[in-house]
Amino acid sequence: MAAKYSREELRAMPPEQFRAIVRRGEWTDVTADASQNYGQANMIALPKEYAFEFMLFCHHNPRPCYIIDVTEPGDPHPRLVAPEADLRTDLPQYRIWKDGELIEEPHDATDYWRDDLVTFLIGCSWGFVWALEAAKATFRSLGDYTTNIKLNPVGRLHGNMVCSCRAFPTAEKAVRAIQITTRHTAFHGPPVHIGDPTLIGIDHIGKPDAFIPPWSTEPPEPHETVMFWGCGITPQNVVMQSKIPYAVTHHPGHMFVIDKLVEEMAFM
Amino acid sequence: MAAKYSREELRAMPPEQFRAIVRRGEWTDVTADASQNYGQANMIALPKEYAFEFMLFCHHNPRPCYIIDVTEPGDPHPRLVAPEADLRTDLPQYRIWKDGELIEEPHDATDYWRDDLVTFLIGCSWGFVWALEAAKATFRSLGDYTTNIKLNPVGRLHGNMVCSCRAFPTAEKAVRAIQITTRHTAFHGPPVHIGDPTLIGIDHIGKPDAFIPPWSTEPPEPHETVMFWGCGITPQNVVMQSKIPYAVTHHPGHMFVIDKLVEEMAFM
Numbered sequence: 001m002a003a004k005y006s007r008e009e010l011r012a013m014p015p016e017q018f019r020a021i022v023r024r025g026e027w028t029d030v031t032a033d034a035s036q037n038y039g040q041a042n043m044i045a046l047p048k049e050y051a052f053e054f055m056l057f058c059h060h061n062p063r064p065c066y067i068i069d070v071t072e073p074g075d076p077h078p079r080l081v082a083p084e085a086d087l088r089t090d091l092p093q094y095r096i097w098k099d100g101e102l103i104e105e106p107h108d109a110t111d112y113w114r115d116d117l118v119t120f121l122i123g124c125s126w127g128f129v130w131a132l133e134a135a136k137a138t139f140r141s142l143g144d145y146t147t148n149i150k151l152n153p154v155g156r157l158h159g160n161m162v163c164s165c166r167a168f169p170t171a172e173k174a175v176r177a178i179q180i181t182t183r184h185t186a187f188h189g190p191p192v193h194i195g196d197p198t199l200i201g202i203d204h205i206g207k208p209d210a211f212i213p214p215w216s217t218e219p220p221e222p223h224e225t226v227m228f229w230g231c232g233i234t235p236q237n238v239v240m241q242s243k244i245p246y247a248v249t250h251h252p253g254h255m256f257v258i259d260k261l262v263e264e265m266a267f268m
Numbered sequence: 269m270a271a272k273y274s275r276e277e278l279r280a281m282p283p284e285q286f287r288a289i290v291r292r293g294e295w296t297d298v299t300a301d302a303s304q305n306y307g308q309a310n311m312i313a314l315p316k317e318y319a320f321e322f323m324l325f326c327h328h329n330p331r332p333c334y335i336i337d338v339t340e341p342g343d344p345h346p347r348l349v350a351p352e353a354d355l356r357t358d359l360p361q362y363r364i365w366k367d368g369e370l371i372e373e374p375h376d377a378t379d380y381w382r383d384d385l386v387t388f389l390i391g392c393s394w395g396f397v398w399a400l401e402a403a404k405a406t407f408r409s410l411g412d413y414t415t416n417i418k419l420n421p422v423g424r425l426h427g428n429m430v431c432s433c434r435a436f437p438t439a440e441k442a443v444r445a446i447q448i449t450t451r452h453t454a455f456h457g458p459p460v461h462i463g464d465p466t467l468i469g470i471d472h473i474g475k476p477d478a479f480i481p482p483w484s485t486e487p488p489e490p491h492e493t494v495m496f497w498g499c500g501i502t503p504q505n506v507v508m509q510s511k512i513p514y515a516v517t518h519h520p521g522h523m524f525v526i527d528k529l530v531e532e533m534a535f536m
Binding site for chain 1: 319320323324327328335338348450453458535536
């Protein structure tokens with residue numbers, strides 16, 4: 001279907017307005033253009049029985065999994081970052097997981113919600129992308145990849161890091177991007193790898209794993225500096241690899257837009 | 269008793285050696301001079317039943333309570349910051365709490381340990397003090413104070429923030445101290461208040477609350493810039509104010525010296 005809202009309209013929308021069109025089913029696509037300069041979040045809701053373990057896991061793996069809010073069990077309202085929002089309806093698409101298997105990809109999670117679900121929100125790199133844009137640190141997105149970087153295991157939870165990949169046209173812009181993203185700890189912070197993708201187990205750069213369609217799939221050129229950031233799809237890998245009995249997550253690219261400006265949450 | 273080790277000897281000791289003299293009962297005093305340039309940690313061990321709630325509480329109150337490690341239940345070995353250490357014996361003094369009341373102040377916590385205790389380590393400002401010293405950002409310590417700053421409550425946990433107070437001789441040094449401590453998120457990060465102590469409920473500046481003897485109790489002079497940092501004694505306030513049934517904490521000033529250099533843990 002033709003997009004109902006233009007890129008410019010999406011960018012100009014305040015978060016509560018964007019979430020309202022999502023809730024009404026008027027936007028079911030990716031959120032890259034939603035609410036310019038506002039933060040976006042990855043979501044994972046897990047049974048309370050897994051909550052402490054998952055929180056520790058995020059603590060031990062802060063680059064892919066920096067927690068920006070945690071709800072009470074069953075509560076769909078994230079009190080710190082968007083208290084008026086509803087996590088069951090305000091994301092354009094969800095994934096429902098059972099015993100580590102993907103079972104549904106609905107646009108509304110109300111029917112899948114449970115009273116024992118504790119929801120974690122994890123900063124998304126589409127937060128820091130606004131800051132890169134503001135500094136003219138231009139790049140090409142090469143998409144998201146599962147890597148061979150082992151996450152620090154905690155209890156029953158383990159898995160491999162997912163990374164987003166960006167190619168910068170000059171070293172100067174790459175250095176600027178490191179400086180800028182370092183300020184944005186809550187949105188993955190600085191890159192976890194620079195350069196040769198095969199060193200982190202990616203032998204198919206330019207053909208991203210099936211998460212989000214990248215804007216370009218051309219492999220990097222010799223003059224480009226390629227950098228990899230921790231990605232908030234990582235918990236979905238953990239759900240699969242650790243066979244968590246039940247989880248509700250965002251669908252990759254279909255993020256939760258929060259009420260906080262990226263700059264409000266900057267480290268310094 | 270006369271100190272068995274000089275200030276210079278303490279500073280030159282690597283963490284494992286300092287912890288060894290503590291374990292042998294040869295050092296039972298405050299740790300301000302221990303292992304120059306290494307981090308120090310506040311400790312609080314709580315029943316597992318409180319662990320998730322306390323971890324969330326720290327997440328929501330990162331300035332006083334930035335978590336640098338969490339153990340498995342009953343495990344006295346902090347796997348991230350000092351895996352060879354023993355938290356039951358390697359701090360010079362402890363406090364034992366029952367139903368929010370202080371019941372003992374032993375130099376060894378072995379007899380008070382329980383299999384259900386999850387131990388949290390929280391960065392201590394004596395970490396960033398090495399960095400201030402290295403930059404000649406000199407100051408006078410005015411000690412630690414309970415403030416009227418309400419912590420963000422989580423479940424059964426609530427209380428008031430404890431702050432450490434330092435007076436800087438010039439605004440230039442105060443600005444430098446803000447810049448430096450901003451890098452050291454894990455050790456409380458930047459100050460939470462600048463200037464008038466009465467604005468955070470302290471009407472007795474220069475007469476610190478009975479936590480650690482300060483190096484000077486002279487109240488600030490007009491030319492000094494007074495700044496307050498979140499303090500890792502805060503969880504002990506929370507134990508008292510929330511009447512947690514059982515806890516083992518460090519004794520204020522009698523910190524756990526970790527294997528990580530402060531600079532290794534710096535944010536950038």
